Amino acid sequence: MKFPPDFLQTLRQPVLGEADLDTRSSFFSRNEIRDFYLLAMKSPEKNDVLQLAAAELPHLHPHRAALLALFCGALVEDGADPHLLFGAALELMAGLLVSLEPFCATQPQEDDDEADPEDVAEWQAAEAALGALSAQERFEVEARQAAAGLLVLPLMTMLMRDVRNHRALLSDDELVARIVAMAVNDSLPIDGLHFLQGAAGLAYEDELVVLLPASGTGMVVKAHAINNNFHAFSLLQKLMRKHAKALGIEPPAREAHANASRDTDCAEYLWLQAHAFRNGELVDPMAWSWGEGSLRENARRQGRLVLVALDTQDKPSRTWNGFNRVLHSEQKSRVSLVRLLMPEEVASYLA
Structure with a gap:
């Protein structure tokens, strides 16, 4: 099985503005996405789709890559091998969190006289980093923020179905530490990241x-x-x-x-x-x-x-x-x- 040309073309479109940021719903509503999804769901070659996606993921804009992972997560829910794409998807999440980390911090309580000075400094640094971004840079950060949120669901889908995936997650100490640190942050919240934090604790x-x-x-x-x-x-x-x-x-x-x-x-x-x-x-x-x-x-x-x-x-x-x-x-x-x-x-x- 190969990716249809129109499916690939959509995945490889540049992400330059808000109009390019598909939601889960709008992505699956696209004719080329829906048609290939229906074909793949009926096919005995679902694993081939995941292997193709694993090779494609590093070459896509992170937001498009997260949508592709979401597409594959649906195939995993329908019986595809949960191990095939997990490594590439986890590497994508690791890169996203590294790029977003400077902008993530928890806001100290205004009436907390005993706030840790380091926490205050981290909050101020995150706010300053966000404030220093140009409009296009801010868009790219927000696109990556959205990508990380989209990626949580397929990662959980694969993580909870194969203990090898759980071991792979725990083997990356730096990634687990970032997930824990960034799961609850006020400056740049990432939807659902706390689920990965919970999974890491299993x-x-x-x-x-x-x-x-x-x-x-x-x-x-x-x-x-x-x-x-x-x-x-x-x-x-x-x-x-x-x-x-x-x-x-x-x-x-x-x-x-x-x-x-x-x-x-x-x-x-x-x-x-x-x-x-x-x-x-x-x-x-x-x-x-x-x-x-x-x-x-x-x-x-x-x-x-x-x-x-x-x-x-x-x-x-x-x-x-x-x-x-x-x-x-x-x-x-x-x-x-x-x-x-x-x-x-x-x-x-x-x-």
Whole structure:
């Protein structure tokens, strides 16, 4: 499959003024775009379209490139390979954020006498940078701002369907730092960037180790698209109840109102990190796995991330809500049992 000439011609048109900035709706309303979209959707060669787009993306104006990525995102939603275009689209977003970073800052509160001087300086610098632009330069910045907003949707579409894409995102520390820093800014807001920030915080673990010292048992779990530790606790507690007999545990009695909402839960165990134990003994009961933190931030032993579920009455009451949210329809958060641990394995992780 090849791009039709009129489709390519539209993509390669110069972007010089407001009239050249298609919205999502106006882009797909163009005859040449709509006709090729309908053809591609019926074709078994959708992946060929994504491969062509990956080669074309770096040569287009960023705004047109973002629209092409949006076009391909629709094909991914219809079954095309989510991995084929992701690298090129992520590189496009990285370049856009680098170019927009000097103009992005959060406005300090006017009545905040304790505002960080660095925050004030960043705001003033961003405002000055925007103010120094010529009319054409300001248009180009705003075109790139719009492009970044358009690009969020196809990136999320591809990101949430293939864990390889998530790993590629996390491997670029500078890009992740920019996403976090620029997701909330007042001088040049980028639509939807906070979704990428949320996606960057998700955790995927093929072999998460969960230890239950009181029973001397444990399990290896596969964790998929976990928002944070609170989210992990909720899913793990449910899994532990399901396999209670094999784990040799008696699940704690639950109050009548517990889990009345699937987004509300409470701690049945004192959830600790691996370094809470040494030589099989509890040495640091305050080595909590903090609920709000990312699952990836917990300590590892033997190369695996480890959580300790300590069955004890001597624990604070911990409840939470709002942490089981679905960031994207394809997030599909879950934990699943890989295997139970042998007693000697449990002992080695607690050593």
